[in-house]
Amino acid sequence: MLPDEGRYASVAWEMLATGDWLTPTLNGLPFFHKPPLFYWTSGAALALTGHTAFAARAGSLVGAVLGAYALYLFTLRWCGEEKAGRTVPVLLAQPLFFLGAQFANLDTLVAGCITATILCLAHTALCFESNQDYRRSLLLAYLLAALGVLAKGLIGFVLPAMVIFLWLLVRRRWRSLWALISLPGLLLFLLVAAPWFVLMQQRFDGFLHYFFIVQHFQRFASGGFNNVEPFWFYPVALAVCSLPCLFWTKKAFSRSYWRAADGVLPDVRLLMGLTVICIVLFFSLPQSKLIGYIIPAVPALAWLMADLAFEIIQSERARWWWSVSVLASALIGLAVVGALVVKQSYSAKPLSLVLQQQIKPQEPVYMLKEYVYDLPFYARLKQPVKIVEDWQNARQSHRDNWRTELLDAAAFNPVLAKATLLPMESVGISLCQDGGAWLIGRSEMPKDFPFLAQAEQVTASHGQVLWHINAQQAEALGCAKAGSQ
Known part of the structure; x- marks a missing residue:
């Protein structure tokens, strides 16, 4: 689909064709709208598996797998096998996530990095609070944040940092906040994320200003770009794209849902809720809005929908209707893919x-x-x-x-x-x-x-x-x- 898929697939192809794996180019000209992780991933897939559209979409598929697997492992560790087993199918059935995993642009790749970083940081904090070893997972979180920066820029660490800070603030876990600050982690982050930016600035004078000031801050603050939408666009779009599973979440408006639970479950519910709220609010601030920007909120929302549904299911009939809801979500995604395959104008x-x-x-x-x-x-x-x-x-x-x-x-x-x-x-x-x-x-x-x-x-x-x-x-x-x- 044009323009996104054609643009990003062609940039990955140009990397492979020219042998220059450092400088992304669009029609041979340096293209610095986004960093290179997607191009590296899809370009490598083109080299390994052949020149196919599937390989060109490899970056998105990697991001989807990363996000889904991180959600599964985190839920398995802190909420048990049953919750993990019923959460991931709900995520995979969501049309936004399903379509994003097959769409050659950067949104799902950075969504996977953001999701994995948030969950890894939360896992580290919960391990610290329960006197378990947390240092390896903390380094992994910094590594994932660096990959997020290489996927789409500053949001790769800004959004996870914002979510985790608010989560710890609401829970009043100040010691956990200090435990997440790591000098070895920061060094690892810089070793992974910084070299490409330094090399590009050395090759192209003005690169850092263009990449960070123009493509980050000016795009975020300015209303002169395309796709201008009202503030409420993302809450409505996310809700519509989450139907019919969203119908089962009425208990989210009950205070008891967020407090009445054993162990760390209330903390996990709060984490998922804050993730959805922070990401939706963050991307609602700019006037320019694209539907793919909101994909980082989908894994947390899928977790909440699965959890809330089983809070109110009281009978086999209710379980049957819940299964129908998940199946309907999956069929919506399949129908969109089918329509695009049939009509390729x-x-x-x-x-x-x-x-x-x-x-x-x-x-x-x-x-x-x-x-x-x-x-x-x-x-x-x-x-x-x-x-x-x-x-x-x-x-x-x-x-x-x-x-x-x-x-x-x-x-x-x-x-x-x-x-x-x-x-x-x-x-x-x-x-x-x-x-x-x-x-x-x-x-x-x-x-x-x-x-x-x-x-x-x-x-x-x-x-x-x-x-x-x-x-x-x-x-x-x-x-x-x-x-x-």
């Missing part, structure tokens, strides 16, 4: 496969007034494409789109940008110099580029057309004439 895969079969090694590819994110991945392109657009007007827009992404990336490699981001008036001259090329654009592009009337239309799919101009046709254009067009 969002993908340029058919056109890309034709290009892959027919393109010659030295033939360039042009994209006309649109960057088709998934084409480099499906066509297995190893060289950047040339993108033709009115870049002067594009620079005046602050909307978050492919133009902004490429113009931001161009600042880190202006030489390559000059060769690949072509103004509309220069496309004819460039084609003459290349002596033939492949071009992709919408079916109405001949209105803006008259020379396409002389090109061979190779194939078309979902409103996009693939043209080919051979060396003789390019030469026949005449560079001077083409330049005027």
Whole structure:
């Protein structure tokens, strides 16, 4: 699906194709919207298992497995085998979690890291409070937080720190808070998380400002980006996406649920409740909202739904209806996947496969007034494409789109940008110099580029057309004439 899956799969592919596993690139240009853990994971899967969409989604699958397994182990240790066995199926049946595990973007990977970090820190605190060894799990928590930073930036440790701090504050466990502060843990965190950022700053002046100030703080505080939604968007979206299991949680509004229990169960319930509240509130503050951002709240909510349901189930009939609720959640996720498989109008895969079969090694590819994110991945392109657009007007827009992404990336490699981001008036001259090329654009592009009337239309799919101009046709254009067009 575009743009996310095409973008992130192509970045992972470019890492594998170029052999540069340090610098993420989008069409050859340094792409620093996000850190590299997803690209490393999916790129490694592409190298090990072959060039498949499944491998391109490996980063998301790893994040989902990490989050689910951490929830299972934590629940098993502190709440028993029965609760662990009934909690994880509820999580796996949630449409947001199920779909996120199969969607090639960074949300589920960082959600898994955040979930595992929170639970590992909570496990450490509970071990400390019960006079059990906690040092190894504390180091593991710092390691997981570092991976969270490499997955999507500062939220990898900010959200776990916020949740655990409030959890200990409400429980008045000040000694536990001090026990979680570890100099060896901090050193491990820096050894894992910091080197990539240091290396990128050494390679690209201004990287740290762009990554942290622009892509973190300005995006969080500014309302000028896409997907502007009201404050209540995430609570409503999370509730709707958790139906029908959410119907069984009415006891959550009872004070007795949070207090009347044996052992550490009240502490675990409080942890899960605060996790959901903190994550929902945190992501509700910015005006720009995407549904995937809320996935870190899903494991804790799934735990609460499973726990609350069995608090009120009193009969076999009630258990049967609860099973139907979980099954219905799973079927919703399967139905969405099935619909996307049947209708793939969002993908340029058919056109890309034709290009892959027919393109010659030295033939360039042009994209006309649109960057088709998934084409480099499906066509297995190893060289950047040339993108033709009115870049002067594009620079005046602050909307978050492919133009902004490429113009931001161009600042880190202006030489390559000059060769690949072509103004509309220069496309004819460039084609003459290349002596033939492949071009992709919408079916109405001949209105803006008259020379396409002389090109061979190779194939078309979902409103996009693939043209080919051979060396003789390019030469026949005449560079001077083409330049005027």
